[in-house]
Amino acid sequence: MYSIRSIRRGRTPARRRSELGPYPASSTTSQVKRLQARAANTTYALDWPALLNLIVRKDWSVMRRVKSIQAGEMPSRLFHATQLFLAEDGATLVASAQKKETSGMLVWMVDYTPARYFDEKTRSASKRQFVMVANDITFQSGSFAVPEDVVFTAACELARAERLPFVYISANSGARLGLSTDVKKRFLVAFTPNNEIDYLYLKEADLKELESQKIQMDTTLVTVGDEKRYVLNGIVGGPSEYLGVENLSGSGLVAGQMSKNYSTIPTISVVSGRSVGIGAYLNRLGRRVIQTNDAPLILTGASALNRLLGKDVYSDNSQLGGRQIMVPNGVTHWSTKNDYGSARTLLRWLDYVPPVVHPLRCSPRVLTSTVEDPVDRDVTFTPEPNTPYDPRFLVTGVMERTGLFDRGSWTESLDGWAKTVVSGRASLGGIPCGVILVETRLTKKFNPADPADPTSASSFTTQAGQVWFPDSARKTADSLDDFHHERLPCFIFANWRGFSGGMRDMYDEVLKFGASIVDNLRVYTAPVFIYIPPFGELRGGAWVVVDPVINHNNVVEMYCDPSSRGGILEPSGVAEIKFRDNDVRELIRRCRPDLTTMEPKKARQEEGDLLPRFRDVAVKFADLHDTHVRMKAVGVVRDVIPWKNSRRIFYDKLTRKLAELDLANTILEAGDAASLAEAVTKVQQRYAAECPAGPAWGTADAEHLKWLEAAKKSKAFAAGSHAKKESKAPAAGGVDEIRQLLKTMKAKGGNLRDCFAELFVDEDLTEAATSALPTIHSLAASTKPGPEAVKEKHSKK
Numbered sequence: 001m002y003s004i005r006s007i008r009r010g011r012t013p014a015r016r017r018s019e020l021g022p023y024p025a026s027s028t029t030s031q032v033k034r035l036q037a038r039a040a041n042t043t044y045a046l047d048w049p050a051l052l053n054l055i056v057r058k059d060w061s062v063m064r065r066v067k068s069i070q071a072g073e074m075p076s077r078l079f080h081a082t083q084l085f086l087a088e089d090g091a092t093l094v095a096s097a098q099k100k101e102t103s104g105m106l107v108w109m110v111d112y113t114p115a116r117y118f119d120e121k122t123r124s125a126s127k128r129q130f131v132m133v134a135n136d137i138t139f140q141s142g143s144f145a146v147p148e149d150v151v152f153t154a155a156c157e158l159a160r161a162e163r164l165p166f167v168y169i170s171a172n173s174g175a176r177l178g179l180s181t182d183v184k185k186r187f188l189v190a191f192t193p194n195n196e197i198d199y200l201y202l203k204e205a206d207l208k209e210l211e212s213q214k215i216q217m218d219t220t221l222v223t224v225g226d227e228k229r230y231v232l233n234g235i236v237g238g239p240s241e242y243l244g245v246e247n248l249s250g251s252g253l254v255a256g257q258m259s260k261n262y263s264t265i266p267t268i269s270v271v272s273g274r275s276v277g278i279g280a281y282l283n284r285l286g287r288r289v290i291q292t293n294d295a296p297l298i299l300t301g302a303s304a305l306n307r308l309l310g311k312d313v314y315s316d317n318s319q320l321g322g323r324q325i326m327v328p329n330g331v332t333h334w335s336t337k338n339d340y341g342s343a344r345t346l347l348r349w350l351d352y353v354p355p356v357v358h359p360l361r362c363s364p365r366v367l368t369s370t371v372e373d374p375v376d377r378d379v380t381f382t383p384e385p386n387t388p389y390d391p392r393f394l395v396t397g398v399m400e401r402t403g404l405f406d407r408g409s410w411t412e413s414l415d416g417w418a419k420t421v422v423s424g425r426a427s428l429g430g431i432p433c434g435v436i437l438v439e440t441r442l443t444k445k446f447n448p449a450d451p452a453d454p455t456s457a458s459s460f461t462t463q464a465g466q467v468w469f470p471d472s473a474r475k476t477a478d479s480l481d482d483f484h485h486e487r488l489p490c491f492i493f494a495n496w497r498g499f500s501g502g503m504r505d506m507y508d509e510v511l512k513f514g515a516s517i518v519d520n521l522r523v524y525t526a527p528v529f530i531y532i533p534p535f536g537e538l539r540g541g542a543w544v545v546v547d548p549v550i551n552h553n554n555v556v557e558m559y560c561d562p563s564s565r566g567g568i569l570e571p572s573g574v575a576e577i578k579f580r581d582n583d584v585r586e587l588i589r590r591c592r593p594d595l596t597t598m599e600p601k602k603a604r605q606e607e608g609d610l611l612p613r614f615r616d617v618a619v620k621f622a623d624l625h626d627t628h629v630r631m632k633a634v635g636v637v638r639d640v641i642p643w644k645n646s647r648r649i650f651y652d653k654l655t656r657k658l659a660e661l662d663l664a665n666t667i668l669e670a671g672d673a674a675s676l677a678e679a680v681t682k683v684q685q686r687y688a689a690e691c692p693a694g695p696a697w698g699t700a701d702a703e704h705l706k707w708l709e710a711a712k713k714s715k716a717f718a719a720g721s722h723a724k725k726e727s728k729a730p731a732a733g734g735v736d737e738i739r740q741l742l743k744t745m746k747a748k749g750g751n752l753r754d755c756f757a758e759l760f761v762d763e764d765l766t767e768a769a770t771s772a773l774p775t776i777h778s779l780a781a782s783t784k785p786g787p788e789a790v791k792e793k794h795s796k797k
Contacts, residue, residue, distance in 0.1 A: 030044075030046070033046075033138040034047070036137070036138045037137050037138055037171075037273075040137050040141075040171065040273050040274070041273055041274075041294045041295065042137055042171040042272045042273030042274075042292075042295065042339070043272055043339045044137075044138070045106050045134040045135065045136045045137065045138075045169065045171070046106065046136075048132070048134055048169055048343070049079075049081035049108060049110070049132075051339065051340065051343050052079065052081075052110070052112070052343055052346075052347065053078070053079040053081075053112075055340075055343055055344050055347055056078050056079045056112050056113075056114070056115070056347065057078055057079070059114070059115035059116075059347075060074070060078055060113075060115045062115070062370055063115040063116075063118055063368070063370060066370040067118065067120065067368070067370075069118065069123075073123045073124065075113040075124075075125055075127070077111075077113075078112060078113050079110075079111075079112040079113075080110075080111045080112065081108040081109070081110045081111075081132070082095050082108060082109045082110075082111070083095075083106065083107065083108050084107040084108065084109055084155070084158075085097040085101060085107075086101075086103070086150065086151055086154060090150060091150075091154060091157075092154060092158075093107060093151075093154050093155065093158055095109075102147055102240070103139075103147040103148050103150075103151050104135060104136040104139030104140050104142055104143065104147075104148055105133060105134075105135065105136070105147070105148040105151040105152050105155075106133070106134045106135075106136055107131070107132070107133050107151060107154075107155045108131070108132045108133075108134075109129060109131060109132075109158075110129060110130050110131075110132050110167075111127060111128075111129050112127065112128065112129075113125050113126070113127045113128075114128065114347070114350070114351055115368075116351050116367040116368050116369070117365065117367070117368070118368045119368070120368060126355075126365075128350075128355035129162070129164050129355070130159075130164050130165040130166070130167055130350065131155055131158055131159040131162075131164050131165070131166050131167065132167040132168075132169065133151075133152060133155045133166070133167070133168050133169065134168075134169035134171075135148075135169065135170060135171045135172040135273075135279070137171045137172070137273055140176060141172070141173040142171050142172035142173055142273070142279075143172060143173045143174060143175065143176035143177075143247075144172065144174065144175050144176060144247060144250065144251055144254070144278050144279070145175075145176040145242035145246075145247045145250065146242045146246055146247065146250045147242070148250075149247075149250030149251065149253050149254050150250075152254045152257065153253060153254060153257050156254075156257040156258065156260070156261050157257075159261065159265055160260070160261065160264050160265055162356075163264075163265055163356050163357045163358070164265065164355075164356065164357075165265060165266040165267070165268070165350060165353055165357070166261050166265055166266070166267045166268075166286070167267075167268055167269075167270070167346065168258075168267070168268070168269045168270070168282060168283070168286060169269075169270050169272055170269050170270065170271050170272060170273070170275045170279050170282065170283055170295075171271075171272045171273025171274065171275065171279075171295070172273075172274075172275055172276060172278075172279035173274070173276050173277075173279075174276035174277025174278055174279055174280075175247040175248055175250075175251050175277055175278055176242055176243075176247045177243075177244065177247075178241065178242065178243040178244070179243060180215065180235050180237040180238070180241055180243060181241075182210055182213060182215055182238070183202075183210060183215065183217065183232075183235055183237075186202060186203075186206040186209075186210065187200050187201065187202055187206075187232060188200070188201055188202070188203070189201075190224075190229070199231045199232070200231070200232045201219075201222075201229040201230055201231045201232060202217075202219065202229075202230045202232065203227075203228075203229070203230075204228045204230065207219065207230045213238060214238060214239055215236075215237060215238045215241075216235075216236035216237065216238075217232060217233075217234065217235050217236060218232075218233040218234040218235075218236075219231060219232060219233060220233060251277070251278035251281075254278065254282060255278065255281055255282065255285060258282050258285040258286055259285050261285075261286065262285060262286055262287055262485065263485070264357075264359075265357050265485075266353045266357060266485060266486050267286035267287065267288065268286060268288040268289075268290065268346060268349060269282065269283040269286045269288065269289050269290070270290045270292075270339075270342045270343075270346055271283055271289060271290065271291040271292060271295045271297060271332075272292055272295055272339050272342065273292075273295050274295060274296050274298070274317060275295070275296070275297050275298070276298055276299070276300075276301065277299060277300075280297045280298060280299060280321070283297060283331075284297075284331060287333075287478075287481075287482060288333050288349070288413075288482065289326070289331060289332045289333050289334075290332075290333065290334045290335075290336060290342045290345050290346060291323055291326055291327075291332040291334070291335050291336070291342075292335075292336055292337070292338060292339055292341075292342050293322075293323050293335065293336070293337055293338075294318070294322075296317040296318045296320060296321035296322050297321040297326050297331065297332075298317050298320045298321040299321075300320075301317055302314035302315065302316055302317050302319065302320055305320070305452075309452060313451045313452050314451060314452075319451070323335045324448075325448075327415075327416035327417065328416050328417055328446060329417060330414055330417035330418065330471070330474070330475060330478070332416075333413040333414050334413060335416070348411060349411070349425075351367055351432070352364075352367075352411075352425045352427075352432035352486065352488065353432075353486050353487075353488075354486075354487050357486075357487055358487065360525055360665050360668070360676065361487070361661070361662065361665050362487045362488070362489065362525065362526035362527065362658060362661060362662075363487070363658075363662070364431050364432045364433075364487070364488060364489070364658075365432070366429075366430040366431055367409075367427050367430045367431075367432060368430065369406055369407070369408060369409060369427070369430065370408070371406070371407045371408045373402075373406045373407040373408075375428075375429040375647065375648055375651045376648050377402065377647060377648070378402070378644050378645070378647070379397075379402055379403060379404050379643055379644055379645075379646055379647050380397070380400075380401040380402045380644075381393050381394070381397045381398055381401035381402060381403055382534055382643060382644075383440075383533070383534050383535055384535075385535045385563070386535070388440045388441040388442075388465060389440055389441075390441070391422050391437035391438055391439055391440060391493065391495075392410065392412070392422060392437065394437060394493055394533060395410050395424075395426050395435055395437065396410045396426075402647075404428070404491075404646055404647050404650065405426035405427060405428050405433070405435070405647075406426065406427045406428065406429070406430065409425075409426045409427040410424055410425075410426045410435075411424050411425050411426070412424035413425070413479075414475060414478075414479070417471065417475060418469070418471035418472040418474065418475035419439060419443040419445070419463070419472075420438070420439045420443055420463050420464075420465060420466075420467060420468070420469060420472040421436065421437070421438060421439065421468075421472040421475045421476050421479075422436070422437040422438070422439060423435070423436050423437075423475060423476075423479040425488070428491075428647070428650065428651055428654060429651045429654075429655075431489070431651075431654060431655070431658075432488055432489075433488055433489045433490065433491055433654075434479065434480075434482070434483030434486070434488045434489070434490040434491070435490070435491050435493075436476060436479055436480070436490070436491070436492045436493065437493050438465070438466055438493060438494070438495040438496055438536075439465050439466075440465040440466055440495065441465050442462060442463070442464060442465060443462075443463045443465070444460045444461065444462055444463070445460065445461040445462075445463055445471070446458065446459075446460055447459045447460070447461060463500075464500075466495055466496055466497045466537070467496065467497060467498065467499070467500050468496055468498070468499045468500065468510070468514065468542060469500045469505060469510065470500075470505055470508040470509055470510040470513055471513075473499070473510055473513035473514045473516070473517060474513040474516065476517050477513060477516035477517045477519070477520050480517065480520040480521060480524065481520045483526070484520065484523070484524050484525070484526065487526055488526060489526050489527040489528070489529070489654060489657075489658070490524070490526065490527070490528045490529070491528075491529050491531065491650075492528065492529070492530045492531070492546060493531055493532075493533050493536070494530050494531065494532050494533075494536070494538045494542070494543075494546055495532065495533055495536035495537065495538065496537075496538060496539070496542035497537060497539050497540070497542065497570065498539055498540040498541055498542045499514055499540075499541050499542065514541065514545055515545075517545045517546070518545050518550055521545070521546065521550050521551055521556070522550050522551055522552055523552070523553075524551055524553065524555060524556070525553050525555060525661075525676060526555065526661070527555055527557075527654060527657040527658060527661065528548075528551065528555055528556040528557070529556075529557055529558075529559065529650060529653065529654070530546055530548065530556065530557070530558040530559070531558075531559050531560065531561070531641070531646070531650075532559075532560035532561060532564035532565075532566060532637075533561055533564065533643065534561045534563050534564065534643045535561075535563050535564070536561065536564045536565075537564065537565040537566065537567075537570075537626075538564075538565075538566045539565075539566065539567055539568060539569065539570065540568055540569065543566060546558075547636070552675075552677060553675070553676040553677050553680070554676065554677040554680040554681065555657070555661065555676075555680070557638050557653070557657070557698070558636065558637045558638060559637055559638055559639055559640070559641045560628050560631055560632075560637050560640055560641070561628070561640070561641065561642065561643045561646075562628050562640055562642060563628075563643075564628060565623070565626040565627065566626055566631050566636070566637075567625065567626035571619045571620070571622040571623040571626065572619050572622075574622040574625075575615070575618040575619045575621070575622045578622070579618035579621065579622060581611070583618070584611060584614050584615055584617075584618055585607060585611070587614055587617065587618070588607055588610050588611070588614050589607075591614075592606075592610070595607060628640045638698055639698075639699070649701075652701035652702050652705070653698070653701050655701070655705055656698075656701040656702075656704050656705045656708065659705055659708040659709060659712070660680065660683055660704075660708055661676075661680070662708075662712070663683050663708055663711060663712055664676060664679035664680045664682070664683050665679065666712070667679040667682055667683070683708075683711075684697045686711070687704070687707060687711075690707075691707065694707075
């Protein structure tokens, strides 16, 4: 095959002659393997780095054109993947193969420069890394045996040690199943007189040959005539044969490694080909799953199930674990048409994840967008009251009307599961955030029929908007968990009327999944902003599970729009319970005093006519207790933020909270606080001490951000909440020095306060010690022994 540029008429210029001729020949082995992978509906594992490289270069091409990036400003190397091999110690990975690879598990350390990491101020871009592992479908069908498990484990340990994201490209056939090939070629069978199997055996020569190859077996010698037979009691196999249970044990090993990965570092799986058994479990254990349309996730193949059922029930593996199953049940986060789409989704998700994940700190990388969207602008999309709308418009806007987050940054996940809740990621001023929204429209949940059960039938279940059902409560909890492990700030647009508490929903564990929301919100250590949107409402148990006091790290803040509402029940329900008809009639008489002058019969009739209208008045009265006025007055929300100004206000709050937590973590790491919550409190207390006349914390975010940045640079916070000054009293002989100090102060006529002032350099410690004096005196008085006790003590002596 030749380049089309070589088909030219006339003489070709010298500068183009190098482009003539055939394409460089690729390895025949690689081409065969590519065809084998294509036959299995997947991409050859060794081609994944090239695929990712292609997408990175395309992204840079767009960014370079939009931002007018000069050639000298481009990174010297956009993408580089270093393949890693198992070292001789069998536990670590190295960049060069020290022996011939006999494993179907491939590992790369990928080093690349994302286009969105380009900094317009410095006109440069930083790099990032991640660990990528892939099954080689052309080696033993991508199955898992002990060698593959060892390589996978080493890759997991490397990613955790470097705190890098872990990417798993899945295309496999589960745990490897095998038989001892050499024994299989040599064993014989003995039958009984009834032509039944008596035993399997080996001849003496075959046994010695197998033993010379270090193939282990358990045999019993029997003699039949002049022939010695070695009856096979059990077969272990050779040293390099992995035939059964050892592979299952190895599968357990990698399952535990993947589970630990999720709890430690960001993990994601790309289902490029069929994933069976442990392969399917690894994808789920990594939680975030990108599934290509023709790549099923299954535990048992369709043919095996058909044999079990004794008839052809399932047509193929996609019927068991294709996208039509895994997307609606919440296993698959993103579904793509092909591996190119999967690779692009993978790189987009990596943009939101910090380059290196700290166990406590939240340090998201500010992203550059190809679409200009200033932070200081109004949010122009506003929902209509009492009208269902697409909640995604709160984030993205619609048409010319803008939403809260950056244009073009929204990426939804789990879009086919639990549709009454919408979850995804977006950026605010370039800062990546997790976002949870509430569907206000009516949705339908599809329940498929099971082909194995002839009596089953598919059905649809209607789900109302603004209500938490079992699946949507689970989706909310899982999204919080994912965002937390990605170290992302989170915005929750709380617009729930409560939980669905019907019999079926209670049976489907709505209570359990609602409690999971509390569990995951409690441990969150990145900023969380809960906002009741325009004309939204948060009531009953829905308020309980997202209240800021649930969090034990002091990172959750709650705000509301002036048109929002919050309460235990809706106003109509409150009025029915607390403003009964007798109270309504009393209100009517108070507003219509002329009724007392009417005839009783006419007055009752008039009162009855007014009753429906005044019931609406009772509802209005109850509604006045749910407004933003009362929510702010009683302190359940920090402030009221008008939706129009929410973008600029939340950006300031987000940057302030990130800086606040960064300083608090510095205090925590220095050992000056026992918990993150205590460290946050110390930061706020220090501000109050230094700026007593300043605005209350969290009410002037831009001013507080400046103070935080100055405090971080100051020596006072270099090692904790305040500078640790050396005490004037020497460490050695400290008690004697203090006694001498007390004698000196007493001779000078001083008091304990003067002594404390001399002893402690820090004024706060002086005040604390002085204020503790009354308590010390009272304790001493309460524990001082009386005369009888003293007398008894002396008598015992």
